Amino acid sequence: MADSAIDLRRMSNQIRRDILEMIYLGGGGHPGGSLSSVEILVCLYFSILRLRPDDPGWPERDRLVLSKGHAAPALYAAMARRGYFPVDQLRTFGQPGSALQKHPDMRRLPGVELSAGSLGHGLSVAVGMALADRIDRKDRRVYALISDGESQEGQVWEAAMAASAYGLDRLIAVMDCNRMQVDGFIDDIMPIRPVDAKWRAFGWAVEQVDGHDPYALERAFAAARESDGRPHIILADTVKGKGVSFIENRVEWHSHPLSEEQYHSALAELDANEGAPA
């Protein structure tokens, strides 16, 4: 459960360092979409989710489905820092035989709720999990982290329709709205605006927050837990590549390796922003 002693901002900075190290050592990965998701995952793992890191299959746990599977480094770092596996294991990211595949593999890494990588599946799976909980009268919640670019997939809206039709108010989606996709800015490739109006039209309760303010996210999650018969979505405004100036909002950094020089320069920037290393 929530640990009030955890400084969510400091932890977010630590997770960013972990992500950069993983992608540097792993010879590649997805820095942009991992860095934009950091505060969302930190808030979930260190404040919101009911879980037992030493018992990942605990039947009463809240479920988090990471649908944007390319943010795997952010997921792994949050899980390691939360105690699911030793932090040292992060260094195996992307190595042959590693449980930390470039996209999450639930059969290799306990605690991962769904194998992901092909976009558009996760919200549907979360709907199924929420339906199962309803049949079983469980009081836990299902969370799904999706992205704005991912929502160009029609299946996301099939799931949105179903969640609303079944009144799944224990399903909480978060959309990492970093405004970018692989080939450029969403507005230039295939606009999805107005995002909030779309979700409302599909019958969801919608809240918009600064996706890099973990405490604003915390408040939004608390509000979303108020059951009112509707599924909830938090639209988290983020910056792709957040925290590293040469990665932020740069299309080429969706999927990219880090050179040693870039790695050290990125770390220095994170240190400077925090004031001191954690």
Add this chain to the structure above:
Amino acid sequence: MSTAFVDKPYGTALAELGERFPQLVVLDADLQRATETELFQSRFPERYFNLGVAEANMVCVAAGLALSGKIAVCGSFACFMSQRVCDQVVLSVAHSNANVKLIGVEAALSSGSNGATHQGMLDLAILRAIPNMTVFVPGDATETHAILEYVVSHPGPAYLRVPRRRAPVLIDPSTFRFRPGRAVRMRPGTDITLITFGMMLPRCLAAADTLQQEGISARVVNMSSIKPLDESEIHLAAEETGALVVAENHNVLGGLGGAVAEVIGETCPVPVVRIGVRDRFGEVGPADWLAEEFGMSAAHIVDAARRALQLKGRRAQSVK
């Protein structure tokens, strides 16, 4: 001897299993009459979900239910359960090893009234190429019940092509026990083996009768377990009879004919003549007409057997 028939063996078995397995849930995508789920729904409304015309969502919702401990059965036309939801099946069902049972109805030429768009002829090729997936096609009402019971009581992904509405009883239900990866030898024979499944089984039995009248002893093997495949039965057929005909209601590319050839190519190469849809799209028409048009009648199977025997004879000569 007249053959008995059973109405809706699949839908009846599904509702029956609903009583025995409280974890069983059933999903539809707006094709409830075709998937025969009314009976299940009327008995277990809280465990039935109709997701509307959204097959991709249905498959992933089924995966979510399965990953929460449910046995999730979801169905649609065979074409949609393979072609339309391929990516969802590969990642969210197979890669996640979720306990989802995919049901394909009205496969290939068993769907004459709707024509090419609805005649799924690729389902077995697609599904059998997916790791973790198992693939079964019952040949009669007995197997329909037995295989459904098997997949529901054994965890893991499965695809099951079920008969359309009415199915014959060709296997005695009082003695039959389904085992995956084990074919059923329907008829002994020494000159040639006809390997088949599903709705082609009665045609192969009829073809074997005709061949018998010509003095040809044709073994008939019902290969309802497409994956896992009964490789030893295929090997024995090749070794003991020396010629094979594979008859399937599917495209000849990627189906059972290919699977059989893959097996014996590595162990005991003998002639394999394939009966099936020869890489073309379907058409509207009654079953008899389609069987003629696509070269898949019992008479075509007899011709194929003769060809296979010629090839076998030529091969024997060249060995001498």
